[in-house]
Amino acid sequence: MVLALLAGACDVDVDSDRAGGDVPSGCAAVDMAVSPEKFDLLTELAEKFNDSDGARKAEPCAFVRVNKTSSGVGATLLADGWPTPGTDGPRPVIWSPSASSWGAILNHRLQAKGAKPMAPDDAKPFMVTPLVIAMPKPMADALGYPETPIGFADLLALAKSPEGWASKGHPEWGAFKLGKTNPNFSTSGLSATIAQYYAATGKQSDLTLEDLGRPDVDAFMRGVESSVVHYGDITPTFLNGLYRNDRAGAGLTYISAVAVEEKSILDYNAGNPDGILDPGEQPRKPRVPLVAVYPKDGTLFSDNPFFVLDASWVKDEQKTAARAFEAFVQQPANQRKVLQFGFRPGNPSVAVGEPIVRANGVDPGQPQTTLGVPAPDVLSRLLDKWGEQRKAAKVLLVVDVSGSMGEEVEGGETKLDLAKRASVEALSQFKAEDQVGLRIFSTNISPREPRDFLDLVPIGEISQNRETIASRINNLVPTEGTPLYTTSIASFEFMKAQYDPERINAVVLLTDGRNEDDFNDLNATIAKLRAGSEGQARSPVRLFTIAYGSDADKNVLKRLAEATNAASYDASDPQTINKVFTAVISNF
Amino acid sequence: MIARVLALVAAVSMVAGAFVYRYGLPGGASGGSKAAGTVVCASELGPVCQSIPAAVVEPAGTTTDRLIAARGPDETELLAWLAPGPWAAMVDDARKLANKATLFTGFEALGRTPVVAVAKQGRLPPACAATPSWKCLADAVDQDPRLLIGADTPESPSGLFVRAAVLNGFFGDASYASNDLDRAEDLLANLEARVGQARARNATDLQRFLIQAPDVAVYLTTAATAGTPPPTVTVVNPAPTTSVDAVLATTGKLPRSFDKEATARSLLSEGWAGPGSGDDGLPSPGVLLALRGRLS
Known part of the structure; x- marks a missing residue:
C-alpha cells in the first residue's frame, strides 16, 4: 500500500515533455527521464554535449535526449517496465529523480516482484540541495536564529505553547503554523518526515523499525504534525500562498514555517515563488524574505542522482555513452551552471558560491549534519506510520449535480459518472479518524430553504460513514443549475460554525460549471470568504475547489480558493479527475 | 461477408475521420482548404482577408488554440498568419511554456489602429x-x-x-x-x-x-x-x-501569391492606419496570454 502510494508520488507535474530532437544515424541514443526542476538545465547541457567532440567522435557517437518525468511517476513506470513509451516518452537509459531514495524505492518494488534491481547504488549526485525549514525572517529573528540553533523539538515546543508567538513577544502572529507537503507525493515532505523521525530518536543515521514503534517517538511525531496548517501535494502550494499573502501585507499570518528545499528559498526571495518564470511573468521580491533554517538535528539532501539503468532495454553502447555524458556534466564548468538554478554542485571540487550566500537567506556553511537515508523497509513503514500520525481532517465534500454533469465524455460515461467513481475511490485516502460529510448542490435541489444544496451525509468519522457516503455518491443524478456562490459561502460558513481546532478544517467543492443563480456577485462572495480567512482567523477553514470539465469557471474557482488560503485544482480533462482528487486529498 | 463489409466501412470511416481531423476546415473557413502550406487570416479582419488568395479564414482565438495544441511546426503546415494583434507571439509564448518548439520566424506589422x-x-x-x-x-x-x-x-x-x-x-x-x-x-x-x-x-x-x-x-x-x-x-x-497592429507572422518563406502591398491597402480601406513606428502600447504577449487565460 505504502509503496503504491510512493510510486504515485510526484514532484510537480506528470507531463513527460521532451527535448533533444532526432538521433543522428549511427549514434547511441541516451534518453533521460529527469525530474522537472532540472529539465531546463539538463536540456542545455545535453545540447552542449551533443555538439562536443566527445560525443560526436565517440564510437559510436553519442546523442542525449532529455525527458521530463516526475520522480514518483518515473519510479512507477520503471517498476512496471515502462510500458507505454508512446505516451510517457522513450524508455530511459539514465533516470535522474530528485533524490536517491526514489532509486531505493524502485529497487524495493522490483525486488518484491522478483525482478533484479535497476538503479545502481553507486550513482553520482548531479546537483544537491538540502531540506530546510523556511521561516519569514522576522520569525526566525524572534527565535534568535542563527545564533540560537533551531530543531524540530523547538518548533514542537512553540507549537504546543498555548501562547503561540506571544511567548516570543509577538502575539500579533497568533499560533505557530507549520506547512508541510505530503510525503507520499513530495520529496520535500518525505525528507521532512524522515528528519522529524531522526529528531525524535536523537539519531542521525540507521533509523530502525523498532525506533518507529517507540511511544515517545510516536508522541513527538504527532505533536509536530498537530501544528500543520494543512498538507499539500507540492511545495508551491504553500510558497504561492505565502507570496500572495505577503503581497497583501499579510504574510506573517499565513504560515510560520514550511519544509522546503534550499533552492526554493532562493526562488522565493528572488520573487519567483514557484521557481518557474512563465512568459509575461517578472520576478517581484517579497516584502518579507524567507530565511533557511537548517535543523540542528541535521537534514537530508535531494541529491539528483544519475542512475544509468540496468534495464533490459539498455544496451552496453548506450551505457558507455551515458557515462560519457555523466562525466561531461561533472566537469567543473558545467557544475558551476547548477548554481545559476539555485542548486549546489554535485561535484565536491566545485565551490558553492552565488547565489547560495547569506544575503539571499541561505547559508553555504550549513548544514553541519547530514542525515542518512533509511533502508527501504524502514522508509515504507515510516510512511505507514505517518498516515496514522498526520493531523486529522474534517472535510465537507460538496459535489455539483447540475444538469451539465450529465454530459457524456469518452467511453459513453457522463462527467458525473467519472466524478462519482473518483470521489468514491478518494474516500479510501482518508484515515479512519478523519471526519467527512457529503453535500450536493444544484438549483432547487432541496425541498426546503436553503434550496441550493442538500446535505446527504452528515459529517462523521470516515470509518463509520465511508460506505454510506460511497452509496449516496453512487446514487447521484444530474439535476438543474449551478448556484456556485451561495453554496460556496454557505459551505464555508457551515464549516466555520463547527470548527475543530484539532483538525484540518476544509471544504472540497467540485463543479463543472459557472455560477447560474440570481445571486451573482462574485466580489461579495470573495469578500465574505476573505473576511472569514484574514489575519488571525480563529477558525480557519479552507475551500479547495476542483474545476471539472472544460466549461468550469477556472478563474473564479481559483479566486474562491485563494480567498481562503487554499488552492484550486484543474481537471479540465474529465479523465484526469482521479489524479486530481488524489492531489486534493493530499492536503489532508 | 457482412462482417467484412462492416469492417471495411469502419476502416474507411476511420481513415476519413482521420483526414478530417488532420486537414479539416477550421470553423468559419471561407477560403481554400487547409492543405499543405496554408495562409491563415483572422476573420476579425473582415474584408481584408479577401485580399489574400486562398486564405483560410477563422477567428484568431480558434487559430491560437489550434497552433498551441499542435505537436510541432510540421503538424500546422502554416506558412503565414495575419491577425489583429500579437497573437502569433502569444502562440509562441504558450508553446515555450509547454516546452514545445516555437512556430514563427518573422513578424511584420502591416497596419495599426x-x-x-x-x-x-x-x-x-x-x-x-x-x-x-x-x-x-x-x-x-x-x-x-x-x-x-x-x-x-x-x-x-x-x-x-x-x-x-x-x-x-x-x-x-x-x-x-x-x-x-x-x-x-x-x-x-x-x-x-x-x-x-x-x-x-x-x-x-x-x-x-x-x-x-x-x-x-x-x-x-x-x-x-x-x-x-x-x-x-x-x-x-x-x-x-x-x-493594435495587424501582424503578418511567418513560419518561413512567404508564398509568392501573398501580396503584402495589396493587403496593406486593404487594411487602409478598412479604416486601419499604416504601420506605426513606435511601441503599440500593449503589454507583452506573455501578459496578454495570461490575461486571456484569466478571462476565458
Missing part, C-alpha cells in the same frame, strides 16, 4: 470628459457601478486588447507582468460585471450599442471597427495611446 472609447454624447465619466485617459476609465469602472461599459467578448482580439488598455490605466503603463494581474483582480471583476450588464442591455456589439442600448454609456473597441460613427457619439482616444 488605436483602441478607442466610443461614448454617447455627454456620457463619458466626468473625470474623463476633459482629458480622456485609460486611468480615469479604470477608476470609473472601479468606483461607479452605474457606469455601463460595452466591449466585445474577451475571446476576440478587440475584446482582449481593450481590457489590456484598461489595465494600462490601472497600472499606469503597459510594463506590468502577468504576476501583477492579481492586484487588478477586483478591477477585472468589476469590468466584467459592467460589460455583462451592458450586454444584458443589448450592447452585445458596437452596432447594437449605437442603436439599441440607451442605458450603456461607452463602448470600447478599435478605431478601425468604430469607423465613422453617427454624430450622437464621440470617439475618444484615451491616453496613453494603445494600439
Whole structure:
C-alpha cells in the first residue's frame, strides 16, 4: 500500500515533455527521464554535449535526449517496465529523480516482484540541495536564529505553547503554523518526515523499525504534525500562498514555517515563488524574505542522482555513452551552471558560491549534519506510520449535480459518472479518524430553504460513514443549475460554525460549471470568504475547489480558493479527475 | 461477408475521420482548404482577408488554440498568419511554456489602429470628459457601478486588447507582468460585471450599442471597427495611446501569391492606419496570454 502510494508520488507535474530532437544515424541514443526542476538545465547541457567532440567522435557517437518525468511517476513506470513509451516518452537509459531514495524505492518494488534491481547504488549526485525549514525572517529573528540553533523539538515546543508567538513577544502572529507537503507525493515532505523521525530518536543515521514503534517517538511525531496548517501535494502550494499573502501585507499570518528545499528559498526571495518564470511573468521580491533554517538535528539532501539503468532495454553502447555524458556534466564548468538554478554542485571540487550566500537567506556553511537515508523497509513503514500520525481532517465534500454533469465524455460515461467513481475511490485516502460529510448542490435541489444544496451525509468519522457516503455518491443524478456562490459561502460558513481546532478544517467543492443563480456577485462572495480567512482567523477553514470539465469557471474557482488560503485544482480533462482528487486529498 | 463489409466501412470511416481531423476546415473557413502550406487570416479582419488568395479564414482565438495544441511546426503546415494583434507571439509564448518548439520566424506589422472609447454624447465619466485617459476609465469602472461599459467578448482580439488598455490605466503603463494581474483582480471583476450588464442591455456589439442600448454609456473597441460613427457619439482616444497592429507572422518563406502591398491597402480601406513606428502600447504577449487565460 505504502509503496503504491510512493510510486504515485510526484514532484510537480506528470507531463513527460521532451527535448533533444532526432538521433543522428549511427549514434547511441541516451534518453533521460529527469525530474522537472532540472529539465531546463539538463536540456542545455545535453545540447552542449551533443555538439562536443566527445560525443560526436565517440564510437559510436553519442546523442542525449532529455525527458521530463516526475520522480514518483518515473519510479512507477520503471517498476512496471515502462510500458507505454508512446505516451510517457522513450524508455530511459539514465533516470535522474530528485533524490536517491526514489532509486531505493524502485529497487524495493522490483525486488518484491522478483525482478533484479535497476538503479545502481553507486550513482553520482548531479546537483544537491538540502531540506530546510523556511521561516519569514522576522520569525526566525524572534527565535534568535542563527545564533540560537533551531530543531524540530523547538518548533514542537512553540507549537504546543498555548501562547503561540506571544511567548516570543509577538502575539500579533497568533499560533505557530507549520506547512508541510505530503510525503507520499513530495520529496520535500518525505525528507521532512524522515528528519522529524531522526529528531525524535536523537539519531542521525540507521533509523530502525523498532525506533518507529517507540511511544515517545510516536508522541513527538504527532505533536509536530498537530501544528500543520494543512498538507499539500507540492511545495508551491504553500510558497504561492505565502507570496500572495505577503503581497497583501499579510504574510506573517499565513504560515510560520514550511519544509522546503534550499533552492526554493532562493526562488522565493528572488520573487519567483514557484521557481518557474512563465512568459509575461517578472520576478517581484517579497516584502518579507524567507530565511533557511537548517535543523540542528541535521537534514537530508535531494541529491539528483544519475542512475544509468540496468534495464533490459539498455544496451552496453548506450551505457558507455551515458557515462560519457555523466562525466561531461561533472566537469567543473558545467557544475558551476547548477548554481545559476539555485542548486549546489554535485561535484565536491566545485565551490558553492552565488547565489547560495547569506544575503539571499541561505547559508553555504550549513548544514553541519547530514542525515542518512533509511533502508527501504524502514522508509515504507515510516510512511505507514505517518498516515496514522498526520493531523486529522474534517472535510465537507460538496459535489455539483447540475444538469451539465450529465454530459457524456469518452467511453459513453457522463462527467458525473467519472466524478462519482473518483470521489468514491478518494474516500479510501482518508484515515479512519478523519471526519467527512457529503453535500450536493444544484438549483432547487432541496425541498426546503436553503434550496441550493442538500446535505446527504452528515459529517462523521470516515470509518463509520465511508460506505454510506460511497452509496449516496453512487446514487447521484444530474439535476438543474449551478448556484456556485451561495453554496460556496454557505459551505464555508457551515464549516466555520463547527470548527475543530484539532483538525484540518476544509471544504472540497467540485463543479463543472459557472455560477447560474440570481445571486451573482462574485466580489461579495470573495469578500465574505476573505473576511472569514484574514489575519488571525480563529477558525480557519479552507475551500479547495476542483474545476471539472472544460466549461468550469477556472478563474473564479481559483479566486474562491485563494480567498481562503487554499488552492484550486484543474481537471479540465474529465479523465484526469482521479489524479486530481488524489492531489486534493493530499492536503489532508 | 457482412462482417467484412462492416469492417471495411469502419476502416474507411476511420481513415476519413482521420483526414478530417488532420486537414479539416477550421470553423468559419471561407477560403481554400487547409492543405499543405496554408495562409491563415483572422476573420476579425473582415474584408481584408479577401485580399489574400486562398486564405483560410477563422477567428484568431480558434487559430491560437489550434497552433498551441499542435505537436510541432510540421503538424500546422502554416506558412503565414495575419491577425489583429500579437497573437502569433502569444502562440509562441504558450508553446515555450509547454516546452514545445516555437512556430514563427518573422513578424511584420502591416497596419495599426488605436483602441478607442466610443461614448454617447455627454456620457463619458466626468473625470474623463476633459482629458480622456485609460486611468480615469479604470477608476470609473472601479468606483461607479452605474457606469455601463460595452466591449466585445474577451475571446476576440478587440475584446482582449481593450481590457489590456484598461489595465494600462490601472497600472499606469503597459510594463506590468502577468504576476501583477492579481492586484487588478477586483478591477477585472468589476469590468466584467459592467460589460455583462451592458450586454444584458443589448450592447452585445458596437452596432447594437449605437442603436439599441440607451442605458450603456461607452463602448470600447478599435478605431478601425468604430469607423465613422453617427454624430450622437464621440470617439475618444484615451491616453496613453494603445494600439493594435495587424501582424503578418511567418513560419518561413512567404508564398509568392501573398501580396503584402495589396493587403496593406486593404487594411487602409478598412479604416486601419499604416504601420506605426513606435511601441503599440500593449503589454507583452506573455501578459496578454495570461490575461486571456484569466478571462476565458
